Amino acid sequence: MQELSQTDNINKNIIAFWGYPQKALIKEYKLKYPNAKWVDLDIDFKYPDLKFVPDAYCTIIKNICNNAFHLKDKIIAILAPIGKDKCDSAYFISEILKKEGFNIVQSVFEDKCPDLSKIELPISKSNLPLKEKVEIITKNIYEQKDYSHLQEVKPSFGFWGVPPNDLDILNLFPNNTEVFGWIRAVEAGYPGDWEIETYVDENLPTVFFTQAFCSKTALAKYLANKYQGLYIDIDTIPTNSAKAKIEAFLKLR
Amino acid sequence: MKTYIDAGTTWTKILKVENNEKTYCVIPTKDLKTLNLKYNKCTGHSLPKDKNTYENEVVALANGAKKYLEDDFIALDLGSRDIKYVQYQNKKFKDMDWNASCASATGATIEMLLKFYNVDVKDLKFNPQKYSVTCGIFGLEKIMDDIAQGINPEIAISKFIHGIAFNAYNFAKNPSKICISGGFCENNCFIDSLKQYCDVIPLGRFVLVDGLMANDLM
Numbered sequence: 001m002q003e004l005s006q007t008d009n010i011n012k013n014i015i016a017f018w019g020y021p022q023k024a025l026i027k028e029y030k031l032k033y034p035n036a037k038w039v040d041l042d043i044d045f046k047y048p049d050l051k052f053v054p055d056a057y058c059t060i061i062k063n064i065c066n067n068a069f070h071l072k073d074k075i076i077a078i079l080a081p082i083g084k085d086k087c088d089s090a091y092f093i094s095e096i097l098k099k100e101g102f103n104i105v106q107s108v109f110e111d112k113c114p115d116l117s118k119i120e121l122p123i124s125k126s127n128l129p130l131k132e133k134v135e136i137i138t139k140n141i142y143e144q145k146d147y148s149h150l151q152e153v154k155p156s157f158g159f160w161g162v163p164p165n166d167l168d169i170l171n172l173f174p175n176n177t178e179v180f181g182w183i184r185a186v187e188a189g190y191p192g193d194w195e196i197e198t199y200v201d202e203n204l205p206t207v208f209f210t211q212a213f214c215s216k217t218a219l220a221k222y223l224a225n226k227y228q229g230l231y232i233d234i235d236t237i238p239t240n241s242a243k244a245k246i247e248a249f250l251k252l253r
Numbered sequence: 254m255k256t257y258i259d260a261g262t263t264w265t266k267i268l269k270v271e272n273n274e275k276t277y278c279v280i281p282t283k284d285l286k287t288l289n290l291k292y293n294k295c296t297g298h299s300l301p302k303d304k305n306t307y308e309n310e311v312v313a314l315a316n317g318a319k320k321y322l323e324d325d326f327i328a329l330d331l332g333s334r335d336i337k338y339v340q341y342q343n344k345k346f347k348d349m350d351w352n353a354s355c356a357s358a359t360g361a362t363i364e365m366l367l368k369f370y371n372v373d374v375k376d377l378k379f380n381p382q383k384y385s386v387t388c389g390i391f392g393l394e395k396i397m398d399d400i401a402q403g404i405n406p407e408i409a410i411s412k413f414i415h416g417i418a419f420n421a422y423n424f425a426k427n428p429s430k431i432c433i434s435g436g437f438c439e440n441n442c443f444i445d446s447l448k449q450y451c452d453v454i455p456l457g458r459f460v461l462v463d464g465l466m467a468n469d470l471m
Contacts, residue, residue: 228347228348230349241335241351241352244309244310244311244351245311245349245350245351247309247312248309248310248311248312248315248339248349248351249346249349251309251312252311252312252315252339252346252349253346
């Protein structure tokens, strides 16, 4: 790995990342570049689509590519999870971006939680709007603020999955929707922990969401069948049909 | 008087209730805007989704077909441009799906075919053969091929409708009992085709407005 110094990066001010890089790596880059801006490449910043990957491909990976190329001149390094805590597509893209001249720092964060009874999930179990919960959890990957003051509420619904490309879909859910899946695993600090990712409250009506063309669709479908939840996959922005399905599920369950 | 409206893409179904007496009617949706109707509850693609008056179509379907759902029927609504179903188990919601993305194997396509070939729906009879209409556009191609080879349009369209019935059965995950809502209830060719695969009860075109009323009175 070629490491760039601060002086090489006079015009560069962004530490980019996707998924949840190892905590030690985040700490290292925060110390090394204390004034850098952290940018989550998973997010859709509405940059033009460069068609770098095929049309039928995960939108989150498309976001990573579009954002990376758009910000290329400002990116110091990309912290790039490639393990079970992210996905195979991220591994391929990290290698491709490396060939395209990016400073890629690969990360594998597959640690298992040693004691599931001790994980703390104040955000996932709070009464904050679901969209805000997901935004805070993903921002907290690098902000690392304390949210233990949030009050736990009795949930009426569950949302399982990853942060959707279009977070507005989360506005359909009531505030007392509990977060499950990868987002929950991220809040717990173990993004690659299978037990945390696959846990749901079987008594809670739950929407199992994935991005279309993501390998997690198999897991979402399996869990939705097992727990009689609603399976839904969405590509870029939700269709009226997808929104209506969620609305109906929330009303009928 | 209370008024409930299911404003579909092509047809609008209306229920008026006055002194416990129900009156149903159907009008073309294109005429709805000119009437300036006041209503208590509504559903369907063609009216604004006002939070005080609008009800989700699947919820309206579930409320309108509740009696049958609780008797383990799947409630399936096949409209002009979409298809949706609801399933209950032990008198509680279990499953649903809604495909509003492709209208090439739904009611509007059949209406266009009937007009194009000048065929009356009453002249269509069940045909044991069926076209694959997983993609309705490919199904249309087969109709054209068959007619070009001398087959009567009535027979070709019947095969297409059989394909739609088979598609609907698969969409609803192959249930043993289906109750049907929507204009296809008046299409005997469709109902007879669907009966090849499961028990069928046609409930008519007003299930959703009945569901709006039932929910309004809760």
